[in-house]
Amino acid sequence: MKAIWQLSLLLWRQMAVLVGLAGLMWLGGVGLLAWSDGGDAGQTGTALGLVAFGGWFWHLGQGQMLRGLCRPESYLLPRFRPRLAGAGTLDLAVWVVLPCIVAGLRGLPHVLIAASGLLLVAAAGLASGSGRRVGLFLWIGFIAVGWKPHLAARLARVAEVSPWTPLLLALVALLVFRLALRPLLRIEDIEPDTSPLDSTGLGRMQSQAMQGRPARGAIGKHIQGWFDGMAQRAMERALSAYRRNPGARQRMTLIRSLLLPHDNPQAIALRLVLVTAIVGAYFFAVLHRPHYNAAVIGAYAVLLSLTRFPQLGRGMLRMRPNLADLYLTLAPESRADYQRTLVHALLLLVPVTVLSALAYTALGIVLVHATEPGRMLLTAAIVAAAASLVALAVHLIGPEGSFGRSLVNIVVVLGAMASYWGGYVLLGLIGATLGGALLALVAISFGLGVWFAAQREYQRRAPCFDPPPA
Amino acid sequence: MSLFDLSPAAHPPAHVPASTPTAVAVKGLEKSFARREVLRGLDWTVPAGRVIGLLGRNGAGKTTLLRCLLGLSPLDRGEIALFGEPMTEPGGERMHRIGFVPQTFDLFPWMKVRAYLDFTAAFYARWNTALANRLVGDWQLDPKQKIGQLSQGQRQKLAIVRAIAPEPDLLVLDEPVASLDPQARRAFMAELLELMRGPDKTVIFSTHITADLERAEADIALLRDGRIQFTRPLAELRARLRRVVFTRDGGWPQAPVVAGLLKSTVKGERAELLVEDPLPESLQALAAREGATVQWETPTLEDLFVELA
Numbered sequence: 001m002k003a004i005w006q007l008s009l010l011l012w013r014q015m016a017v018l019v020g021l022a023g024l025m026w027l028g029g030v031g032l033l034a035w036s037d038g039g040d041a042g043q044t045g046t047a048l049g050l051v052a053f054g055g056w057f058w059h060l061g062q063g064q065m066l067r068g069l070c071r072p073e074s075y076l077l078p079r080f081r082p083r084l085a086g087a088g089t090l091d092l093a094v095w096v097v098l099p100c101i102v103a104g105l106r107g108l109p110h111v112l113i114a115a116s117g118l119l120l121v122a123a124a125g126l127a128s129g130s131g132r133r134v135g136l137f138l139w140i141g142f143i144a145v146g147w148k149p150h151l152a153a154r155l156a157r158v159a160e161v162s163p164w165t166p167l168l169l170a171l172v173a174l175l176v177f178r179l180a181l182r183p184l185l186r187i188e189d190i191e192p193d194t195s196p197l198d199s200t201g202l203g204r205m206q207s208q209a210m211q212g213r214p215a216r217g218a219i220g221k222h223i224q225g226w227f228d229g230m231a232q233r234a235m236e237r238a239l240s241a242y243r244r245n246p247g248a249r250q251r252m253t254l255i256r257s258l259l260l261p262h263d264n265p266q267a268i269a270l271r272l273v274l275v276t277a278i279v280g281a282y283f284f285a286v287l288h289r290p291h292y293n294a295a296v297i298g299a300y301a302v303l304l305s306l307t308r309f310p311q312l313g314r315g316m317l318r319m320r321p322n323l324a325d326l327y328l329t330l331a332p333e334s335r336a337d338y339q340r341t342l343v344h345a346l347l348l349l350v351p352v353t354v355l356s357a358l359a360y361t362a363l364g365i366v367l368v369h370a371t372e373p374g375r376m377l378l379t380a381a382i383v384a385a386a387a388s389l390v391a392l393a394v395h396l397i398g399p400e401g402s403f404g405r406s407l408v409n410i411v412v413v414l415g416a417m418a419s420y421w422g423g424y425v426l427l428g429l430i431g432a433t434l435g436g437a438l439l440a441l442v443a444i445s446f447g448l449g450v451w452f453a454a455q456r457e458y459q460r461r462a463p464c465f466d467p468p469p470a
Numbered sequence: 471m472s473l474f475d476l477s478p479a480a481h482p483p484a485h486v487p488a489s490t491p492t493a494v495a496v497k498g499l500e501k502s503f504a505r506r507e508v509l510r511g512l513d514w515t516v517p518a519g520r521v522i523g524l525l526g527r528n529g530a531g532k533t534t535l536l537r538c539l540l541g542l543s544p545l546d547r548g549e550i551a552l553f554g555e556p557m558t559e560p561g562g563e564r565m566h567r568i569g570f571v572p573q574t575f576d577l578f579p580w581m582k583v584r585a586y587l588d589f590t591a592a593f594y595a596r597w598n599t600a601l602a603n604r605l606v607g608d609w610q611l612d613p614k615q616k617i618g619q620l621s622q623g624q625r626q627k628l629a630i631v632r633a634i635a636p637e638p639d640l641l642v643l644d645e646p647v648a649s650l651d652p653q654a655r656r657a658f659m660a661e662l663l664e665l666m667r668g669p670d671k672t673v674i675f676s677t678h679i680t681a682d683l684e685r686a687e688a689d690i691a692l693l694r695d696g697r698i699q700f701t702r703p704l705a706e707l708r709a710r711l712r713r714v715v716f717t718r719d720g721g722w723p724q725a726p727v728v729a730g731l732l733k734s735t736v737k738g739e740r741a742e743l744l745v746e747d748p749l750p751e752s753l754q755a756l757a758a759r760e761g762a763t764v765q766w767e768t769p770t771l772e773d774l775f776v777e778l779a
Contacts, residue, residue, distance in 0.1 A: 002592040010589075014580050072542035073572055077593040078565040187559055189503065189543050 003079075007087035011058075011065050018061045025054025026095070033102045044108055048099075048118075055095040055118055056125040062091065063129020063180065070184040081185065095122055110160065116169035123176035132180045143282075226270060231261035255345045258326070259319075263352050272359050275304070279363055295424045297364035298380045299417040305357040305384055306391055306416060308349060310409045313395035314402075324465040339459045343396070350388045357384030375432055379423040382440045386447030387416035393454030397461070419443060492554065493518040493640050493672040494539060499548035501534055508534045510696030512548070516674060518639070521666055522701065523683035524676040526693035527779045532676040533573055535693060536644050539674075540570055552640065566595050569638035571646045571675075575629040579618030583611050583628060587635070594636040602635040605661070609654060623649040630658055634665060641665070643675035647682060659685055680771040690771070692778055699778070704771065713769040714743040714753060718762035726756055733777045744769065744777045 012019050029050030036043050074080055100115040108114075145152040159165040238257040242250040257264065262271070323342075332338040361380040365373045391412050398408045423443065427435035494516040501509040508531040516522055526532045537543040539550055541559040550557040553564050560568075578586055583606070591597040606613060609627045617625060626649045633641060641662075647655045659682055666673060666686075677683065683690065684704065691701040716726055722741045725734035730746035741762075748766065757764035769777070 006589045006592040013585060068578065071577060072537070073570065073577060075542070075560040076540060076565060076568060076570050077590065078563070078595070079561075080565075080593070081561070083593065187542060187544065 001086075003077075003083040004086040004090060007069075007083060008090055010069065011061050014065055014068075015061045018057065022054040022058035022061070025050045025057070026099075029054060030099050030102055033099060033106060033108070036103075036106050036108060044103075048103075048114055051095070051099045052118055052121045056121045058095065059091075059122045059125030060129040063126040063131070065129075066126075066181075066184055067130050072187050072190070075187060092119070092122065112166035113160070113169070116166040116173065120169050120173040120176070123173040123180065127176050127180035130180050130184060132183065223270075223274070227262050227267055230264060230266040230270065231257070234264035234266070235261070252341075252345060255326075255330075255341065256348050259342075259345050260348060263348060268352060268355070272356065275356075275360065276363055279360070280367065295421045297368060297370065298361050298376045298383075298424060299420045301357050301360035301364055301380055302384050302387060302416050302420050303413055304360050305353045306387055306413055308353060308356075309388070309391035309395050309412070310405065312346070312349065312392075313398065313405055313409075316395070317400065320465055321467050323463070327463060327465070335462055336459045338463055339461065343455050343458055346392060346396070349392055350385065353388035353391075354381055354384045357381070372428075375424065375427045378432060378436050379420055379427055379439065382436065382443050383416060383420045383423055386443035387412065387419065389444075389447035389451040390415075393450045396458045397454045490517045490519065491670065492516070493520075493552070493670075494674070495549075495551040495554075496539070497549045499535075499538060499550065500546045501531070501538055501543065502546055503534075507696060509538070509548075512693075512697050514691070514698045514701065516672060516701070518670040518672050520672055521662075521686050521688040522672070522674045522691050523680075523686070523688035523704075524674060524691050524693060525678075525680075525683075525775055525779060526676070530693045530779070531696060532693055533644050536570075536642050536674065536676060540568065540642060542570075566636065567639040569633035569636060569641040571626070571629045571633045571641075571643040573644040573648075574622075575617075575625040577617075579616065581617055582613065583615055583617065583620070584613035586617060586628070587613075587632065590632050591635065596636055598635050598637055601637075602631055605631045605634070608657065621649075623651065623654065626650055627654060627658075630661075634661060637665070637668075639671055641671070641673045641675075643673070645676050645678070647677060647679055655679070655682065662686065680775055684771050690774075692775075694779060707771075707774060708768050710747050711769055711774060712745050712748050712766045713773060714745050714748060714764065714766040716741040716743070716757055716760065716762045716764050718760060726760060728752060728756060744774070 029047045029052075032043060032047035032050065036047060077083075096115055096118045099118065100111050103114060104111045235254075235257045238250070238254040242254050244250075261267075327338055330338060330341060332341065357380045358377060361376055362373075364370070365376055370376055391409075394408050394412060395405075399405055423435075423439040426439055429435065430438070492515055494514065496512055496514040499509050499512040499514075500507070512535065524532050524535070534543060538545055539552070539557070541550075541557050541561075553567065555562070555564065578589075581589070587602055587606070591599070591602070605611075605627075609624075609631070611620070611624060611628055611631070617628065620628065626646065630643075630646055633643070647658060650658060662673060663686060665671060673688075687704055689701055689703045690707060692699040711732075714728070716722070717740050719739060721739050722736045725736050725741045725743060727734075728743065728745055728748065729752065730748055731743055732746055733744045735742045745766075750766075753764050753766065
């Protein structure tokens with residue numbers, strides 16, 4: 001029992017904030033259920049919604065925690081699997097059984113459906129948190145609901161009275177649990193780590209807890225292999241160009257191919273193709289609606305292209321001890337020279353981001369048959385250029401802690417999306433030429449101002465080769 | 471019988487009684503990584519109650535072998551038995567009897583030292599809290615510090631504490647002292663030897679620091695070309711192997727050949743030979759015939775490693 005308790009404590013120890021928030025939701029939900037008299041459907045729905053959302057959130061954390069815990073070495077702990085199962089049972093008792101007992105005692109209807117639904121929510125959270133693709137399949141259900149809402153409503157009414165619904169939901173939940181947990185409970189050889197600055201677009205949104213442990217299925221491994229092959233060829237090309245003509249430009253290309261292995265033309269093209277395939281499928285399945293807000297499309301395109309920068313920030317931290325090797329290899333005249341070289345190398349991300357934003361916007365234009373493609377593309381180009389300068393700046397000199405970094409990132413992304421929206425409206429009000437010039441003047445000036453200030457600050461700082469804090 | 475008979479299972483060390491139980495038995499173990507063969511039909515038997523020093527060059531497959539032994543790496547082919555039971559993957563009550571120190575310890579960087587030890591202790595039927603606390607104190611590990619903030623050497627110390635505290639019957643250590651300072655290394659070896667005083671306690675550890683193996687009077691197992699080339703007590707190696715040096719003014723077009731020759735190197739006037747069970751009279755006679763002087767000495771384990779690995 002001690003071991004089960006210790007396993008249950010892991011999430012508390014690792015993600016106290018998440019546990020606090022999810023715990024509050026659970027308390028609120030169960031409290032509302034206990035208060036409920038069964039007559040108020042809205043209150044019951046809110047209560048169950050709170051427990052469900054808290055449960056999803058909680059199990060998202062559990063999934064991430066399990067990915068850190070389920071390493072081969074952990075299986076040397078005596079009776080690890082049975083005890084993990086014990087901790088899982090305790091977890092489900094809290095998040096599924098207990099709320100449903102309270103609901104049952106209060107005489108609320110559809111307790112079995114609620115129980116199996118909560119089980120499915122827990123499974124979905126766990127699958128998403130553990131980084132398994134099965135989590136994505138669950139979204140197909142939501143996509144279907146968005147696509148055919150009337151049919152979904154009719155189905156829900158039938159499901160509400162069908163005795164098979166709880167069983168079906170429970171079976172789906174068990175299947176999701178099995179698909180999510182099986183790879184975690186299998187002992188496999190450790191895969192070679194990827195570069196902290198790689199940019200395949202796969203798993204870019206993964207949390208810090210998963211760093212260095214990418215969850216890759218067979219398709220993911222293939223794609224990673226393509227990216228790695230392209231990075232290798234880009235490096236070989238840069239090397240041979242440098243050997244032929246060892247100039248400053250060739251040297252910079254070589255440094256870039258080392259620091260940013262997946263930001264060569266072929267890899268960028270492959271990334272665009274992948275994003276096109278994913279976004280295209282998503283649009284055709286869900287959002288193929290006649291009147292879609294163009295501003296939203298462009299803002300999402302900018303958001304998507306900016307996801308590179310948080311990963312850059314984390315990657316540069318992880319790379320720090322290895323950058324000492326680069327420092328010694330470059331043998332700079334001064335430390336500021338070295339910092340300047342890094343800054344110039346990373347500046348490549350600005351045109352790459354602008355290009356990506358343009359490509360994603362163009363994709364959105366095609367998918368929603370936008371009526372003003374020129375206006376969208378111009379706004380996206382200007383905003384992406386300014387936003388990428390700001391994002392690069394703040395990730396170079398911004399806070400090191402994950403909380404501060406996340407906060408800064410949210411501000412940058414939301415600011416960029418709002419700028420896109422404002423810029424799009426401006427271009428609509430005063431015309432593309434005048435509006436574009438005004439937007440460029442304001443946005444690019446701001447971006448350049450932040451960038452030059454950050455660049456100066458970065459060059460003023462001494463290079464740091466210490467490993468990042470835990 | 472030669473020391474280098476490649477069938478150690480068929481010829482266990484003479485001093486091991488036939489009734490001694492087997493801690494580890496490996497048969498036909500094969501393991502490859504991306505078409506690179508690391509272990510090639512490896513056979514190995516480790517009797518209980520021995521300290522085994524696993525030697526091998528970088529990339530010889532020591533880590534792979536140790537991980538395969540414990541079921542931490544899937545086998546391509548072959549069989550492994552620990553305490554007489556097949557080890558397909560870690561599990562069962564025998565896990566209470568096994569301790570492991572990995573080459574790099576990177577579990578739970580967010581966890582504090584004390585919390586990690588409490589977490590681990592909860593799983594074991596036997597956990598020597600006094601020993602764990604003493605080692606944490608002696609090795610100056612701050613119980614309130616996060617694992618991720620520890621240096622590599624401190625993490626290694628923590629991994630050793632965690633592996634020793636359950637007082638395992640089989641302790642497997644993958645280069646446990648590589649990151650330790652000399653004081654910690656000696657302290658660790660002292661603890662290890664203390665632990666080994668119990669009956670049927672077995673230790674297998676890979677290392678490049680041969681002085682530690684000499685201090686522990688370990689049996690030496692050499693891993694080369696994907697196989698265990700031999701497993702022999704250090705004392706036996708010392709007793710039977712000699713480093714023989716022939717010196718003459720004109721140099722050597724090729725090294726002289728003597729019975730039991732394992733390896734020879736010519737360096738100018740010196741011909742250096744590693745010889746098994748050399749006969750002093752034969753060496754003297756050969757030296758006289760070749761117009762050379764001869765001297766021999768017991769090689770250090772490091773010399774042996776350099777010559778044989």
